[in-house]
Amino acid sequence: MSQLVDDFGRKYSYLRLSVTDVCNFKCSYCLPDGYKPEGKPSFLRLDEIQRLLRAFASVGTQKVRITGGEPTLRKDFTDIIRAANDTKGIKTIATTTNGYRLETHAKEWFDAGLRRINVSMDSLDPRQFQQITGENKFHQVMRGIDAALEAGFKRIKINAVLLKGLNDNDLPKFLSWLKTRPIDVRFIELMETGLGRDYFQEHHLSGNTIKAKLLAQGWFHQLPQATDGPAINFCHPDHQGRIGLIMPYSKDFCSTCNRLRVSATGKLHLCLFTEAGVVLRDLLQDDNQQQELIERLHQQLHQKKATHDLHHGITGITKHLASIGG
Numbered sequence: 523m524s525q526l527v528d529d530f531g532r533k534y535s536y537l538r539l540s541v542t543d544v545c546n547f548k549c550s551y552c553l554p555d556g557y558k559p560e561g562k563p564s565f566l567r568l569d570e571i572q573r574l575l576r577a578f579a580s581v582g583t584q585k586v587r588i589t590g591g592e593p594t595l596r597k598d599f600t601d602i603i604r605a606a607n608d609t610k611g612i613k614t615i616a617t618t619t620n621g622y623r624l625e626t627h628a629k630e631w632f633d634a635g636l637r638r639i640n641v642s643m644d645s646l647d648p649r650q651f652q653q654i655t656g657e658n659k660f661h662q663v664m665r666g667i668d669a670a671l672e673a674g675f676k677r678i679k680i681n682a683v684l685l686k687g688l689n690d691n692d693l694p695k696f697l698s699w700l701k702t703r704p705i706d707v708r709f710i711e712l713m714e715t716g717l718g719r720d721y722f723q724e725h726h727l728s729g730n731t732i733k734a735k736l737l738a739q740g741w742f743h744q745l746p747q748a749t750d751g752p753a754i755n756f757c758h759p760d761h762q763g764r765i766g767l768i769m770p771y772s773k774d775f776c777s778t779c780n781r782l783r784v785s786a787t788g789k790l791h792l793c794l795f796t797e798a799g800v801v802l803r804d805l806l807q808d809d810n811q812q813q814e815l816i817e818r819l820h821q822q823l824h825q826k827k828a829t830h831d832l833h834h835g836i837t838g839i840t841k842h843l844a845s846i847g848g
């Protein structure tokens with residue numbers, strides 16, 4: 523079956539699958555008032571997820587990231603990992619989590635086939651962590667990161683959204699933390715979403731400020747590897763860990779886009795900031811629908827635009843990133 527390619531020649535081998543919109547945190551840049559259900563949610567069932575993964579794998583998807591909301595809130599989270607692991611063609615199974623269940627479940631997930639974990643940790647100061655996430659769970663998440671390293675995860679990525687006036691002075695703490703740990707800390711530039719224009723204007727900070735500090739302290743830019751995500755990575759001979767910068771407002775950020783998203787209710791999002799989701803769920807009900815599903819995917823790829831429109835403040839239907847998993 524042929525690989526998914528868009529009209530700009532970009533190939534899609536990475537699926538970000540959201541499995542729930544629900545979240546138990548209240549991150550100030552994402553769900554400041556907590557998760558509010560819109561009607562009765564009906565998220566993809568395990569059998570629908572299996573069919574979806576099979577179809578994506580047959581058109582070249584090799585990596586699946588399970589995200590949310592908070593994906594680990596799903597009771598069948600381990601079964602979802604297993605389903606991905608059992609799908610022929612899927613080579614890497616990853617998740618992005620706020621980490622609150624890592625301490626108790628890291629080993630179980632590793633044994634089910636999960637190999638990459640990205641944990642959100644916006645501050646290394648417990649009080650500021652609580653101020654940003656609305657939860658007093660700093661120590662629990664930290665223990666979870668240690669548990670994941672012990673369980674066999676080789677390198678863990680930490681996501682910190684760069685927030686002017688909140689965590690913009692935390693770089694030294696992060697640097698000393700990863701001196702002796704195989705951890706990649708990635709600073710993500712705050713992205714504007716439908717719910718957050720005022721917040722964006724108050725807190726957005728360019729990743730270039732971090733870049734200048736790193737270069738001045740002997741960190742150097744590591745050449746990107748084929749499997750790298752959108753981060754620009756920096757390393758230092760005295761540090762085991764690395765620093766990454768995700769700068770979606772930088773020039774050419776989208777030129778290497780290799781990812782598609784499916785929402786928790788089974789809609790294909792061609793871009794994180796798409797104007798509309800494409801229903802796939804009607805074609806996830808029976809194994810006999812696989813060919814039709816694959817054709818829909820190929821057709822839709824022609825609609826994918828060259829880049830997002832964030833520079834013009836156009837955020838599409840993405841009210842907050844919990845609705846599609848970042």
Ligand SMILES: Nc1nc2c(ncn2[C@@H]2O[C@H](COP(=O)(O)OP(=O)(O)OP(=O)(O)O)[C@@H](O)[C@H]2O)c(=O)[nH]1
Nearest residue numbers: 618640679681710750751752768770781794847848
């Ligand atoms: N604008 C934009 N931001 C992205 C994209 N992919 C990831 N990000 C941002 O980076 C954040 C962290 O992403 P992760 O879920 O950790 O995944 P990743 O950076 O793709 O990680 P790897 O697969 O490990 O490279 C996301 O929540 C987004 O905020 C993308 O395609 N476009």
Ligand SMILES: C[S@@+](CC[C@H](N)C(=O)[O-])C[C@H]1O[C@@H](n2cnc3c(N)ncnc32)[C@H](O)[C@@H]1O
Nearest residue numbers: 552591592618619620642681712713843844848
């Ligand atoms: C939406 S969350 C979903 C997974 C999980 N709940 C977590 O927090 O890791 C995925 C990532 O999106 C990031 N994120 C959320 N809103 C963002 C925004 N407005 N700008 C940049 N990153 C954002 C979070 O920091 C997190 O690392």
Ligand code: SF4
Nearest residue numbers: 545547549552620844
């Ligand atoms: S960033 Fe993740 S943990 Fe924080 S509110 Fe959004 S979905 Fe929840």
Ligand code: SF4
Nearest residue numbers: 776779793794829830
């Ligand atoms: S913003 Fe859209 S086009 Fe750009 S890298 Fe992200 S998903 Fe791809």
